[in-house]
Amino acid sequence: MTQVQPTNYRALNQQLNALLEGENHLIAILSNSSALINEHLNQINWVGFYLIENNELILGPFQGRPACVHIKIGSGVCGMAVKEKQIQRVADVTQFKGHIACDVNSKSEIVLPVRKNGEIIGVLDIDAPITDRFTQTDEEGLSETVKVIERFI
Numbered sequence: 001m002t003q004v005q006p007t008n009y010r011a012l013n014q015q016l017n018a019l020l021e022g023e024n025h026l027i028a029i030l031s032n033s034s035a036l037i038n039e040h041l042n043q044i045n046w047v048g049f050y051l052i053e054n055n056e057l058i059l060g061p062f063q064g065r066p067a068c069v070h071i072k073i074g075s076g077v078c079g080m081a082v083k084e085k086q087i088q089r090v091a092d093v094t095q096f097k098g099h100i101a102c103d104v105n106s107k108s109e110i111v112l113p114v115r116k117n118g119e120i121i122g123v124l125d126i127d128a129p130i131t132d133r134f135t136q137t138d139e140e141g142l143s144e145t146v147k148v149i150e151r152f153i
Contacts, residue, residue: 004043004133009141012040013148020152029152031061037145038063045105045129049114050078051122057082060122068102076100081111081123089139092131103127110134112146116153
């Protein structure tokens with residue numbers, strides 16, 4: 001397995017908080033958030049947001065290759081995160097029943113629900129070109145990242 005350098009989530013979240021300070025436009029918040037996360041995490045090949053619209057997930061701001069635009073709630077890793085209302089951390093996407101391969105180079109994935117006023121409005125989705133990329137530490141750090149974003153949306 002490729003060695004992944006640990007992410008300093010404390011620094012990431014402090015920078016994100018400062019970057020978003022005073023901003024209230026959803027697309028601007030998500031755009032800068034995806035850019036900053038992309039700069040801080042190594043061994044990833046896609047980071048971005050899907051937003052719920054008309055009872056499906058629609059592609060939002062992201063960093064990476066072109067992606068799937070429409071995802072049904074309950075389908076794929078992103079759709080399951082919404083349906084189950086919880087983080088999905090997948091070590092090997094080929095073992096995830098119903099995985100949607102937007103990029104065949106993605107091998108592992110983590111998806112975190114994003115809430116506004118307690119309701120899920122979308123997800124933060126991060127893909128990696130290696131299996132077992134995301135650890136419990138990543139899950140905890142990214143959960144804090146999502147909390148920073150939620151404070152501004």
